[in-house]
Amino acid sequence: MSDSVVIIPTYNEIGNVEKMIRTVFGLPQEFDVLIVDDGSPDGTAAKVKELQQEFGSKLLLTEREGKQGLGTAYIHGFGIALEKGFEYIFEMDCDFSHDPNDLMRLYEACAKNGADMSVGSRYVSGGKVKNWPLGRILMSYFASVYVRLILWFNVRDTTAGFVCYRRKVLEQIDLVGIRFVGYAFQIEMKYTVHRNGFKIEEVPITFIDRVIGESKMSSRIFKEALFGVLIMKGKRV
Numbered sequence: 001m002s003d004s005v006v007i008i009p010t011y012n013e014i015g016n017v018e019k020m021i022r023t024v025f026g027l028p029q030e031f032d033v034l035i036v037d038d039g040s041p042d043g044t045a046a047k048v049k050e051l052q053q054e055f056g057s058k059l060l061l062t063e064r065e066g067k068q069g070l071g072t073a074y075i076h077g078f079g080i081a082l083e084k085g086f087e088y089i090f091e092m093d094c095d096f097s098h099d100p101n102d103l104m105r106l107y108e109a110c111a112k113n114g115a116d117m118s119v120g121s122r123y124v125s126g127g128k129v130k131n132w133p134l135g136r137i138l139m140s141y142f143a144s145v146y147v148r149l150i151l152w153f154n155v156r157d158t159t160a161g162f163v164c165y166r167r168k169v170l171e172q173i174d175l176v177g178i179r180f181v182g183y184a185f186q187i188e189m190k191y192t193v194h195r196n197g198f199k200i201e202e203v204p205i206t207f208i209d210r211v212i213g214e215s216k217m218s219s220r221i222f223k224e225a226l227f228g229v230l231i232m233k234g235k236r237v
Contacts (some may be wrong), residue, residue, distance in 0.1 A: 001086075
């Protein structure tokens with residue numbers, strides 16, 4: 001077992017999951033992988049079970065019934081990661097919008113630079129977005145501006161889903177109290193880490209829109225983020 005686990009939630013990722021797992025295990029640094037599958041009807045979990053025969057205990061799988069939301073998938077995964085004793089716990093998408101090679105840079109930010117949480121950021125110097133239409137880029141960018149203005153904390157990519165946590169962060173914050181499941185989950189986690197006095201470092205990445213499979217973005221998820229920020233502000237005061 002390594003000191004790091006990459007939690008990857010999946011729903012209908014049969015076109016990506018094997019390539020992603022092999023890519024992570026092929027990195028020069030050692031990472032374990034935990035797949036949290038929400039009952040994918042396309043056979044994603046079955047493919048992971050097949051790969052477990054090859055990769056053994058380094059590849060973990062937990063299956064849940066039906067789509068329960070990104071946030072609950074990560075909270076579920078955090079519990080498993082803490083129970084198994086991992087020191088560095090990562091969030092990453094399965095669709096290659098996050099480059100697995102950047103895992104090592106997020107790790108370095110925590111393990112060597114002293115960050116408690118590192119964030120793969122599109123909106124710091126050196127960060128980029130590829131293959132998104134201009135309208136979606138602007139919506140995402142100004143959503144982060146809106147969050148920073150309302151909640152008054154200095155993370156430029158507040159909705160980023162490519163993250164590394166030190167173990168102590170997830171042990172000390174109230175995971176049971178995290179209420180949101182979509183983009184607002186990512187905002188709420190960063191805001192909670194900030195409010196608890198932990199150090200956050202943003203690492204520039206290039207975000208590439210998925211090529212295989214369907215986006216999980218919806219208007220409901222966007223509205224949750226929009227109004228969720230106001231709820232978070234209300235909880236603060």
